[in-house]
Amino acid sequence: MKLSSAAPGSVLDRFVAVIPAGGVGTRLWPLSRAAAPKFLHDLTGSGSTLIRATYDRLAPLANGRFLVVTGLAHEAAVCRQIPELDPSDVVLESEPKDSGAAIGLAAAILHRRSPDIIMGSFAADQVISPDDVFQAAVREAVYTAASGERGKIVTIGIEPTHPSTGFGYIRGGEALDVEGAPSARAVAEFVEKPNREVAEKYLASGEYLWNAGMFVAPVKLMLEHLAANQPVLYEGLTEIAAAWDTPDRDEVTARVWPTLPKIAIDYAVAEPAAAAGDVAVVPGAFRWDDVGDFAAIGRLNSAREEDAVTVLGEGARVFTEDASGIVVSDTKRVIALIGIEDVVIVDTPDALLVTTKEHAQKVKNAVAGLKASGDTDVL
Amino acid sequence: MKLSSAAPGSVLDRFVAVIPAGGVGTRLWPLSRAAAPKFLHDLTGSGSTLIRATYDRLAPLANGRFLVVTGLAHEAAVCRQIPELDPSDVVLESEPKDSGAAIGLAAAILHRRSPDIIMGSFAADQVISPDDVFQAAVREAVYTAASGERGKIVTIGIEPTHPSTGFGYIRGGEALDVEGAPSARAVAEFVEKPNREVAEKYLASGEYLWNAGMFVAPVKLMLEHLAANQPVLYEGLTEIAAAWDTPDRDEVTARVWPTLPKIAIDYAVAEPAAAAGDVAVVPGAFRWDDVGDFAAIGRLNSAREEDAVTVLGEGARVFTEDASGIVVSDTKRVIALIGIEDVVIVDTPDALLVTTKEHAQKVKNAVAGLKASGDTDVL
Structure with a gap:
């Protein structure tokens, strides 16, 4: 079912950009380290740190609607980098709990604030250009996320430029017929990092995209899959989210967060959702680098x-x-x-x-x- | 002619240890450098800097009679290393002038103080062990230097342990019959650094010793050869030496030192003296390392x-x-x-x-x- 009543503009108004700023960037040690992780460095000589560049790239789409998830230790540095953030735009983790808890908490908090929100999650430590090609892909992803009755979890897959063995891949399925998102397709499967030979076949086939860990999805649909696949994590995050914008936040968080399971969002949500037919992909023809070494x-x-x-x-x-x-x-x-x-x-x-x-x-x-x-x- | 009237003990009383402390040790950069040259480092983990170890090794022979020649910039560091030095025991070069001027000035100053002095010149940045074997060789060298009518310029040649291509060699000639110096021999020739093949022949022959730049000689004989071979250098050094222990030192040095030719002591004295039959060698069976890399x-x-x-x-x-x-x-x-x-x-x-x-x-x-x-x- 196509997006019907809502005009494209109003769908974009539901978009909130979530920026998980967590990884230390161990492969870039000693430049990147716990006290000064990768996302706080200008690794491209652009004059901007990676997190600032991520914010600026999303700003035209999010129109001030951001949620940055980062470690307690980085609060001051993140706020120096993005002075535009209000205190309510920052989620601080008292200890790292992998991407399932970090992104799941963002989804749960946003859902409490407004159940219609479409979140887009974009790691703070990636390099992307040009911005307009990226933004066009995100727009298509937002339209696709809002499409149909329940919506879709939409990954943005990167069109591969070489047979990388360092990334997971996404095999695209049939084209979806989404208004405002002509390139959206179903996801046939997620595949793990291939060996060289397999990677070359993927590249030659034209059917595979790099899994860059970017996705756009209705928070409601995210939480449904989280509840179905990771009930303990879901219950905990829901309890924290309920207290988040109240005076009980610190007490509840201190009690519940340490008990949450550590799991990547891919396993907690994306892969089960793909198996259920709820995941789509929008190809991105932009240059993308995770600055892995x-x-x-x-x-x-x-x-x-x-x-x-x-x-x-x-x-x-x-x-x-x-x-x-x-x-x-x-x-x-x-x-x-x-x-x-x-x-x-x-x-x-x-x-x-x-x-x-x-x-x-x-x-x-x-x-x-x-x-x-x-x-x-x-x- | 053998050492006649003087007993061995009295010959040793004429000995003054000269320590040229000049080289920056460029091959050990950035550890060794102009501001902190090699001789000011403890490069052996012994707890002593190389210059201090050099002083301590010579102290039992010199009995307080030292002359250290170093750069103006290193005066304080050298005196910290060897607080035993009197101001008259230190010769400061306002600018480096190679070993001919440095050692020649030491000879000229010592000659003014007492023409009977036998100087021994030992670089500040070499590593030697054991001390007693070294000291025995120096004693033989002093006796040999004092032997005969004019004396000898006596090199101490190191018994090679491997076919080094990094050192010059000394070929020993006939044995000399010097009282107190049973191993002293004439020098047949100095030879430049050989290639590997030649170095192996030298080692196998047993006739060759490494030229470590150590020598012991009557200051009078040193100056005679300097006068004959480097008259300009000789005249300048003589003028400076005449003023050295007077109030005119600074004025004369400032005027004359900068005009002196730069030449190594090997070319200025040792090689011409060897050609004239005035050079002997005492083999040293001690371990020697110039810490070249x-x-x-x-x-x-x-x-x-x-x-x-x-x-x-x-x-x-x-x-x-x-x-x-x-x-x-x-x-x-x-x-x-x-x-x-x-x-x-x-x-x-x-x-x-x-x-x-x-x-x-x-x-x-x-x-x-x-x-x-x-x-x-x-x-």
């Missing part, structure tokens, strides 16, 4: 080149001889690289990473190792 | 091992995974090495070097490059 930082920046070395960081003074790779500097130190290939160096005031492009994904192990050895001051 | 620092220290990584520096917190090499840390930063082989990392508060063992000798190029780019604050 230092190679991504090299790609995304108009870095200066010192011979074959990409240098990021305005203060860095780099001398190179027979060297190649990338230097990310958060200091003003002199860095001399001599006779070393494909190196990745990340220099911060209290921690230094030296690895290679090939091994950069293992940075997570360093963080785990340092945690185990008690060197938590730099994590 | 970071690999040497690895060898000389009881470093701790993190997997295959040698870690120097008490404050360093190092995490390694699939890494090998050496980390020299002058900071308390966390350093994570992942998937990188044979790396050399030198971490100081204002400069970082990342290279490989194979390329470590090219560090000089980095220093030259940074000088050219104006980054002299870290040199």
